[in-house]
Amino acid sequence: MTEPAWLTVLTTTDSEEKARALARGAVEARLAACAQIPAPVTSVYHWQGAVETAEEWQVLFKTTAARYDELEAHLVAAHDYATPEIIAMPVVRGSERYLAWVSAETAPTATL
Template structure:
């Protein structure tokens, strides 16, 4: 099975400023065509044998499967969490014009 052509990729962080910084860095690097910051959201999770609750901001990236590995690597380097949430969801359908824009905006440098 081949990777889906387009993905949405979600991460979270503990401040709006950090979320905006992650979003801008990824879009500037052409690893995503768009990033949406939303929040705050309340997250309840288990971490180091304790149940924690905290406010987080979500960042949703629009990208292609071709750029996923580089996007993940970028987020792992730029993120301040030990184990950041990085979850990719395939885009099953979408507007052909929008998806073409995502592909064009995330084209690897050699393809420009």
């Protein structure tokens, strides 16, 4: 099976302000063509021996597989969580024009 050319990468953080900063930083660095911040979600998870519940903000980044490693490194460096959620989901199909735009906007040589 071949690796997908495009990805949607998901992370979460504990405030809308932080979500906006993560989104803007990745788009400005051309590591993502766009980032979407849906309404807050309620997360329930194990952390340090306890079950926690928290309101978090998701950020969905649209990028290429070629830019994933750089995007992940950027998110790890910019994130204030000790273990941030960073999950890449393959885009198996999509509008040809949209996917071409994602590729163009995340090309390392894209005009700034």
